[in-house]
Amino acid sequence: MGVAEEASSRRESGAPGRPAPEGRSDLDDLHARLKAFEGQPAVTGGTGKDPVNAPMIRHWCEAMGDGNPAYEGPDAVAPPTMLQAWTMGGLSGHPGRSPAYDALFALLDQAGCTSVVATDCEQEYLRPLRPGDRITFDAVIESVSPRKTTKLGTGYFVTTRMDVRTDGELAGTHRFRILKYAPASTRSVPCSRPQPQPHPRTQPPSHPRPVINRDNAGFWAGVADRKLLIQRCTHCATLRFPWLPGCNHCGGDGWDTVEATGHGTVFSYVVMHHPPFPAFDPPYAVGLIELAEGVRMVAGVVGVPPEKVRIGMPVRLEFRTVEEDLVLPVFHGGQAEDPIHGGQAEDSIHGGQAGDPTHGDQAGDPIHGGQAEGPTHGDQAGDLLNGRQS
Structure with missing residues (x-):
């Protein structure tokens, strides 16, 4: 075989480092190899x-706050959502990962x-454990997507399917x-302190918008009417916050609402310093507020300097118009006259301290945004971070 023929053969085979065939890009060739x-198997046995x-x-x-009686007693079953937990290998990992799985990731590295980030998972339950x-369990490489560009970067989505069995029967x-x-x-x-801007802003920056969906639309409709609505299960009368499609106590899907009185106390809090967000002036306090009704929610704490916020401090609900089309509930730590239906603090449009009470990934997020000071109150820290009812 001549040199030209050998080079042509290598191009047709898609050898690494060689030009792709005419009409076919290197990316097409890579995707075909992926x-x-x-x-092919990812894990066997x-x-x-x-x-x-x-x-x-x-x-x-x-940890999940799941009190379903089906998970207790001599006839207990495991929560279906624990399916993956029974397969986890811990720090020592699992033997049996296939060469094909390692080769796939080596090709992507090359x-x-x-970099890698987990995006989502799907589970199907066939029998209780x-x-x-x-x-x-066994796992298979189910799919590799075409090349995708995201805000994180450009790459490929890899989906692995794991079949979980007990006594040889597929459980999920x-x-x-x-x-x-x-x-x-x-x-x-x-890595230095941000320098002052040479010219003042002509307009204040926009605040993050809450993500409104079918599950929480009623809550935000109430906020727009300056009402803080708490869901109540019509089966067992359990109050819940944040809003959920079903009762976390009895599993019922029927619900109505109760309007909060607006009284509460600071159950825990953080003071946010960094990173800076354009619509918020650090430092500012974000509190886990225990309402008089017994549920807890995350919201901004205003009316007192952040360093004066304390656990157990009484607070009262206040609605602030932070922008013309955005009203947010916050909690006032000082004396306020009828804070629920008045005292809108319109000057907060120009840099208020209010945070989104239901979506921690916004400006007041003490998980995904860096430095914060303040107590975490023992094992209840997760309530502050996730805005869950305890």
Whole structure:
């Protein structure tokens, strides 16, 4: 075979580092090589490190606030959503990961997709798991997406399907999707205190908008009318916040609402310093407020300097018009005259301290936004971070 013929043969085979065939890009060639991994095993012969057991079920239910009686007692079943928990290998991992799975990720690394983020998972439950059940599982590389560009960077979504069995019977499937990507380029920012702007802003920056969906639309409609509405289960009368499609106590899907009186106390709090958000003037306090009705919610604490906020401090509800089309509930730590229906503090349009009470990923998020000071109040810290009812 001549040199030209050998080079042509290598191009047709898509050898790394060689030009792609005419009419076919390097990206097309890479995707074809990635697609070849679909259907190949990712894990074979996996076994759960522990049988299904009551202590792990109890820990899970306590962490999730799930009091369903079906998960207790001699005839208990495991919560279906624990399906993946029984397959986890811990720090020591699991043997049995296939060479094909390692080769897929090595190919993505070679293509510059060196970063990874988990995006979502899907589960299907076919039979309940009970204490004593021994778990086995296998996993397969189900799909590799075409090249996608996201705010994080450009890469490929890889979906792995795990089949979970007990006594040889399929109990459920778990699909786990990740994005393997090349990070988007970012400008380096000097590690110094931000310098004052040479010219003042002509308009205040826009505040983050709450994500409104079918589950919480009623809450935000109430806020627009300057009412703080709490969901109440029509089956067991349990109050819940944040708004959910079903009762976390009895599982019922019927509900009505109760208007909060507006009285509460600071259950826990943080003071946000960094990173800065254009619509918020640090430092500002974000509190986990225990309402008189017994539920808790995350909201901004105003009316007192952030360093004066304390656990147990009485607060009262106030609605602030932070922009013409955006009203947010906050809690006032000082004396306020009829704060629910008045005292709108219109000057907060120009840099208020209010935070979104139901979506922690906005400006007042003490999980995903860096430095904060303040107590976490023991094992209830998760309530402040996730805005969950305890």
